[in-house]
Amino acid sequence: MKDHSLLTVEGLWKSYHGHAVLRGIDLEVRPHEVVCLVGASGSGKSTLLRCVNLLETVDDGAIHLDGRDITDVRVDPDAVRKRMGVVFQAFNLFPHMTVLDNITLAPRKVHGTGRREAEQQALELLERFGLADKAKAYPDRLSGGQQQRVAIIRALAVRPLLMLLDEVTSALDPALVAEVLGVIRELKGSGMTMILTTHEMGFCREIADTVCFLDNGVLLEKAPPEEFFTDPKEPRTRQFLRSVLDARRI
Template identity: 80%
Template sequence: MSLLSVEGLWKNYRGHSVLRGIDLKVEPHEVVCLIGASGSGKSTLLRCVNLLETVDDGTILLDGEEITDARADPDEVRKRMGIVFQAFNLFPHMTVLDNITLSPRKVHRVGRREAERQARELLDRFGLADKAGAYPDQLSGGQQQRAAIIRALATRPRLMLLDEVTSALDPALVKEVLEIIRELKAGGMTMILTTHEMGFCREIADTVCFLDGGVLLERGTPEQIFTDPRQARTREFVQTVLDAGRM
């Protein structure tokens, strides 16, 4: 059974269809990269999966359970997912440790001592052990994004959603964030990520999905999408990226 199944998903804004009949399956331990031009619907798709956006038509199933059912509790569904955005969204008045332990303690009812133990293990694992007592404004952009990813991991999610997590970073800081994603893949984490880092996408993805105008136009292996795309629009996008020297 697929971990995530999106079937016939439509999302409209002010009469404009942002997502048009999206079908997507994600298997356990699979890494799916969503690519496409800005405005193609990639971020909206992630927000729909996390139920941050209402779905106008279609269904989303997580572990076989229809989470778009009106009777589903969005808060309960989100306990099983971690989502990280372009902006770090760390609480500025809280230390890194408190940011990371907030959801495990308040939402998952983990005791403070155990939540802090687990958080410190993650901070050590991802090179931020010495920043537990620091505040977000005392961290570099790369450190803040790593802390945001660790915060999402602290709830032990079934699925991680990563939305352009390197786009707000200076090029020198991108590498350290990409490294944490590599480690998550090595550990078997199921992920859907949107990215403009095409070289990294080619390296990390099991499946690449090209979105164009709200349609999932093509999906395949990185090799197939980047060297022999079937659709003309996919070829045009890939060629544009190549011409820009970003791959």
């Protein structure tokens, strides 16, 4: 474990029914760094995030978070997850609860924060991200973009060490994508450490400190965004980027 790394993934393998989905992944994430995972559907991006959050059991390799091997069998996965914020494609908000109650549930029930403190923090986050007037609203009264922003705020409410964002704009209409990307920009500006998967190549180029290309479960190429997008080294990376650009022209 390198002392300047917040997260390291070393030789990570994961298989389903005998099929290897992740093949010897090595990844290092430093504090305040934004790492974008890109690649075709089925390349292993989401599985990697799920392994980092211990939603999947790894078959081989190790993951260290803040100096601790979290893949050790003696580690409590729930204790590890308390230190991470996770946002998936689906908003997964509780429909019978208000926005405020959705955001304060984990701080109160999991972290033991008092209701008044949890609500104050939630209201501050809602104000910060332009949703102060939605605190008492129910999820079905919000647009898709607003729901995803609430989902991100809910993840932030536990004061995570690391944020994992899995295709958080893929379920949104194009008109709503910009408001969610704006939240992620703000998080980067505040120094949040993030790993995110995305198909938004322009945004990836803007937001990432490091871009990682996964292909068939292998982390094939890793580089700063300018190098990745202008001078990719691997033929498969060049092919992937061409296919993305060609799709946008259709």
